[in-house]
Amino acid sequence: MNVEQDLAKLRRLNSMVNGPLKLVINEVLAVTPLVIDWINVQTSGSAVCRYKPDNVRQYEVRYQFGNIGNLVHELTHVAVNESYNLDFINYPNRTSIDLPDRELDILGRCKNEDLRQTKQMSQSMNTAKSDILMRIKGWTDASTELSPAQKSDISNKLIYGMINPHKESDTVLNQILVWLFEWGFPVTGQYINKPVVNALYEELSTAVKTAHLERKNSRLRNKIREK
Numbered sequence: 001m002n003v004e005q006d007l008a009k010l011r012r013l014n015s016m017v018n019g020p021l022k023l024v025i026n027e028v029l030a031v032t033p034l035v036i037d038w039i040n041v042q043t044s045g046s047a048v049c050r051y052k053p054d055n056v057r058q059y060e061v062r063y064q065f066g067n068i069g070n071l072v073h074e075l076t077h078v079a080v081n082e083s084y085n086l087d088f089i090n091y092p093n094r095t096s097i098d099l100p101d102r103e104l105d106i107l108g109r110c111k112n113e114d115l116r117q118t119k120q121m122s123q124s125m126n127t128a129k130s131d132i133l134m135r136i137k138g139w140t141d142a143s144t145e146l147s148p149a150q151k152s153d154i155s156n157k158l159i160y161g162m163i164n165p166h167k168e169s170d171t172v173l174n175q176i177l178v179w180l181f182e183w184g185f186p187v188t189g190q191y192i193n194k195p196v197v198n199a200l201y202e203e204l205s206t207a208v209k210t211a212h213l214e215r216k217n218s219r220l221r222n223k224i225r226e227k
């Protein structure tokens with residue numbers, strides 16, 4: 001597996017899906033030209049920004065080649081940073097903050113990102129994002145259609161998001177939506193009682209769409225400001 005094959009797979013997926021999943025896949029495909037370095041890793045992953053003069057931003061993305069959910073997660077980090085320009089924070093914050101200047105290494109990577117993130121995050125937004133993750137976890141736990149392994153994969157990812165909601169809420173929601181689709185959900189066809197996993201899929205889709213629209217609106221606001 002290589003990056004080109006994974007991006008082709010993502011484009012293929014884009015042509016197969018509808019609704020919020022399609023919005024997100026479109027959004028992450030749109031930021032791929034900003035990625036100038038793709039690095040294969042065995043576990044986890046990351047997206048790092050290289051800040052260049054004249055407001056130019058480029059990215060290095062580490063992900064597990066062949067793993068589309070992981071790829072969408074890391075590209076969501078890029079989309080988030082492009083939307084809010086708040087050092088990868090997953091929501092807008094328009095209060096004025098006394099912020100230390102970025103200290104950059106030779107490649108333009110921010111060395112004081114943690115400090116800047118701490119200054120720019122909002123406790124109330126962290127709580128709001130965590131509440132969403134918690135609600136999705138409730139639907140996951142209640143779902144009888146997911147296997148134990150699938151449940152624990154989703155739960156672990158949601159808990160990861162709850163630990164750092166300012167950095168990892170939109171990312172894990174998008175990743176889990178990709179997983180559910182790859183696992184063949186929602187359940188289609190006739191049923192008497194609505195499958196719980198379908199309710200999970202709908203709740204998650206709504207959360208994903210809301211976060212997507214918030215990012216999109218923020219990008220539009222930034223564009224207007226730049227003019």
Ligand SMILES: [Zn+2]
Nearest residue numbers: 073077168171
């Ligand atoms: Zn992440």
